[in-house]
Amino acid sequence: MSKLIVSPNPHIHSKDSTQSLMRDVVIALIPAVICSVLFYGWKELLVLGVSVASCVLLEYAITRYMLKRASTVGDLSAVVTGILLALNLPYTTPWWVVFIGAVVAIGVAKLTFGGIGQNIWNPALVGRVFLLVSFPTYMTTWAKPQGLFGIDAISGATPLGAVQEGLLQGSSIQEIMAEGGYDYGQMLLANLGGSAGEVCALALLAGFIYLCVRRVIKPWITLSIFATVALVSLIFWGVNPARFTDPAFNLLTGGLILGACFMATDYVTSPMSVWGGVIFGVGIGFLTMMIRYFGSYPEGVSFAILIMNSFVPLINMAFKQKKYGRK
Amino acid sequence: MARTFSIGGVHPHDSKISRECRIEPLPIPPTVYLGVAQHIGAPAKPLVAVGDKVKVGQPIAEPGGFVSAFVHSSVSGTVKSIGPRKDLAGKDQLTIEIAVEGDDWLEGIDTSDTLVTEIPADSKAILDKIRLGGVVGLGGATFPTHVKLSPPPGSKCECLIINGCECEPYLTSDFRTLLEKGEQVVVGAAILQQVLGHVRCVFGIEVNKPEAIAHIREVIAKLGYKDMEVLPLRKRYPQGGEKQLIDAVMHRQVGSGALPISVGAVVQNVATALAVYDAVQKNKPVIDNSVTVTGECFPKQANLLVRVGTPLSFIIDHLGGMPADAAKVISGGPMMGRAIANLDAATLKGTSALLFLTEKQTRRAPESACIRCGKCADACPMGLEPFLLNRLAKAGGRLEDLEANAVQDCIECGCCLYSCPARIPLLxxxxxxxxEVLGAIRARAAAAKAAAEAAKK
Structure with a gap:
């Protein structure tokens, strides 16, 4: 008879692993990736390829040769960061800018803090914000997709950029909207210029629903961001529609859906408890709207998430689950 | 949607592959080994000497303290030895070895199948019979039942909960008992109800056992018991945990370190209710119990009525021998059961299952970094933060922080480790x-007591 294993309970384990959870996130991002490639063509494929390859290679090289420990490439978290970074950039970003973004995301934001599970800020967002500050030209010349394989892309401002520009020139919101010709129905399916990942709101929402159904994430963070953005913009727009944009516009633009579904829900950089998540989401929604309405940057999702990331340890301490039989 | 407890819990696969297996009596082994520590509390003290002839149901060891219980011979034969022997956990325990000769029962034990529904009026006499029958909690904790039924002065029971959750995967012995001995279990519950002062009685049964829910409802109606009902509960582990079941049934939570009676609850397992019936109505002490023998790799699924003290190897051989690919043998369920190395060990009163798992089924992947997903905290039925407790435990010397974060409330159900995607050995x-923290708390209590006594002098 073979030897019997003796170890403490439990003797069975759930099928979840870090790798399987990350694989689910990758699967959830596939609709958005397909849409972005359909709309922007091979240039977007290049951005995605460079981003994912750089993130994975950097993770491997840094863990193995600089930190001298087992590589964590297998957990697929670097692949997720790579895809998210690419979807947060315009498809026109040069490959070397993408690479710098990957160095900041993986090398600085993730591995400097000790690798997966240790970082305070979402790596892909740190990469994106670094590029936004360092290479504003590449990052703000968003391009309108023209046709399925957008060869003849026209440079233009994002809807939020156009709003800020218009307000500075003294136009009212109604005039800016009329000039831009924004059609919310179209924005849901195929958005105008912006980050590659924002092309199709429905594709992002499909991925979000998949993650919720698979119980990879809980919906509360995302829903509280949406609700807060809708509520705050409803109040401001209701008071002064000539100065402030309406709720639907704010929900559909500026990478809000991408950020709320995939960046704010990152395990490592979000609170653990349900109520902590709600507070976190309300904070992101509120900060986003304040930056959009009153800040110098036209869009605020990235900054709002990074700012709220910083508060996660405090939120985790303040919002604990109720313990059984204790007050 | 059926009711359940309010915090945490997990939902492992059901795997009740032995649910159709009727409870069959296992042949009596040639030798039984009866340990004197079949229960929580002080070990019993042997009443027999080597060479003595004993009958089935004869007491062979008496309680060694207030929280202790009788042990009875499960067979008839001759006491061959009394000495240390390795138990299921691999620890040496004082064990009475009996060589079997025939099957001669002690006089006064009613071995017929007739259902006796008349309940003795004197609660004291009932309690005495339960004590003399060596009845202990057969749900796993093996706490002496008569002690649990004697609430401390000042506390009052409001609800008797009969635990028929069987929330662990694979286990089906309680389910079969409810189906096959439903009448006896219900009468047993009625006896407990009377002892506790005619309180309300609720059977908590999970919805994956619809036949049992229907059958027990039928039996209660047939016997005409009032104040007794079946409450179907949602399928969720660890619903069979005492604290979780009280929460699910009564919406009350037992305070940290307090007893269920503090919120007016007494919980008894289905098998315990049957043992109470046997002891009170039939004069039959706990000499056998039903054991689920199961596992995908095991050749034959079974529910067996096993005499207490039967060596595991005898059960395994009876069913066709040890499967080649079994890597782990577990006494109990896969979530809270104990892995066994020594198959010569004998069953105890509280042994409810023998589970065989392959290496693949029980494999724990290598540990990786915590990704702060919070799944352990979501799963913890006590509302603790296993990731935090784990970090504090590994840091060393953080006993105060551990106590402040309620590590002492952990019920060791295994939900945290079960759900951890990084396979961190949280539990x-x-x-x-x-x-360590419980040790510190006890030391503090002892020091406080000593100081109080010193002050008195």
Whole structure:
């Protein structure tokens, strides 16, 4: 008879692993990736390829040769960061800018803090914000997709950029909207210029629903961001529609859906408890709207998430689950 | 949607592959080994000497303290030896070895199948019979039942909960008992109800056992018992945990370190209710119990009525021998059961299952970094933060922080480790820390007591 294993309970384990959870996130991002490639063509494929390859290679090289420990490439978290970074950039970003973004995301934001599970800020967002500050030209010349394989892309401002520009020139919101010709129905399916990942709101929402159904994430963070953005913009727009944009516009633009579904829900950089998540989401929604309405940057999702990331340890301490039989 | 407890819990696969297997009596082994520590509390003291002839149901060891219980011979034969022998956990325990000769029962034990529904009026006499029958909690904790039924002065029972959850995967012995001995279990519950002062009685049964829910409802209606009902509960582990079941049934939570009676609850397992019936109505002490023998790799699924003290190897051989690919043998369920190395060990009163798992089924992947997903905290039915307790435990010397974060409330159900995607040995580390903190709490209580006594002098 073979030897019997003796170890403490439990003797069975759930099928979840870090790798399987990350694989689910990758699967959830596939609709958005397909849409972005359909709309922007091979240039977007290049951005995605460079981003994912750089993130994975950097993770491997840094863990193995600089930190001298087992590589964590297998957990697929670097692949997720790579895809998210690419979807947060315009498809026109040069490959070397993408690479710098990957160095900041993986090398600085993730591995400097000790690798997966240790970082305070979402790596892909740190990469994106670094590029936004360092290479504003590449990052703000968003391009309108023209046709399925957008060869003849026209440079233009994002809807939020156009709003800020218009307000500075003294136009009212109604005039800016009329000039831009924004059609919310179209924005849901195929958005105008912006980050590659924002092309199709429905594709992002499909991925979000998949993650919720698979119980990879809980919906509360995302829903509280949406609700807060809708509520705050409803109040401001209701008071002064000539100065402030309406709720639907704010929900559909500026990478809000991408950020709320995939960046704010990152395990490592979000609170653990349900109520902590709600507070976190309300904070992101509120900060986003304040930056959009009153800040110098036209869009605020990235900054709002990074700012709220910083508060996660405090939120985790303040919002604990109720313990059984204790007050 | 059926009711359930309010915090945490997990939902492992059901795997009740032995649910159709009727409870069959296992032949009596040639030798039984009866340990004197079949229960929580002080070990019993042997009443027999080597060479004595004993009958089935004869007491062979008496309680060694207030929280202790009788042990009865499960067979007839001759006492061959009394000495240390390795038990299921691999620890040496004083064990009475009896060589079997025939099947001669002690006089006064009613071995017929007739259902006796008349309940003795004197609660004291009932309690005495339960004590003399060596009845202990057969749900796993093996706490002496008569002690649990004697609430401390000042506390009052409001609700008797009969635990028919069987929330662990694979286990089906309680389910079969409810189906096959439903009448006896219900009468047993009625006896307990009377002892506790005619309180309300609720059978908590999970919805994956619809036949049992229907059958027990039928039996209660047939016997005409009032104040007794079946409450179907949602399928969720660890619903069979005492604290979780009280929460699910009564919406009350037992305070940290307090007893269920403090919220007016007494919980008894289905098998215990049957043992109470046997002891009170039939004069039959606990000499056998039903054991689920199961596992995908095991050749034959079974529910067996096993005499207490039967060596595991005898059960395994009876069913066709040890499967080649079995890597782990577990006494109990896969979530809270104990892995066994020594198959010569004998069953105890509280042995409810023998589970065989392959290496693949029980494999724990290598540990990786915590990704702060919070799944352990979501799963913890006590509302603790296993990731935090684990970190504090590993840091060492953080007993105060561990106590402040309620490590002592851990019920060791295994939900945290079960759900951790990074396979961090959360429970392993937390269990060690809990032991240290409980030690510190006890030491503090002892010191406070000593100081109080010194002040008195």
């Amino acid at each position: 392993d580390n937390i269990r060690l820390a809990k032991g």
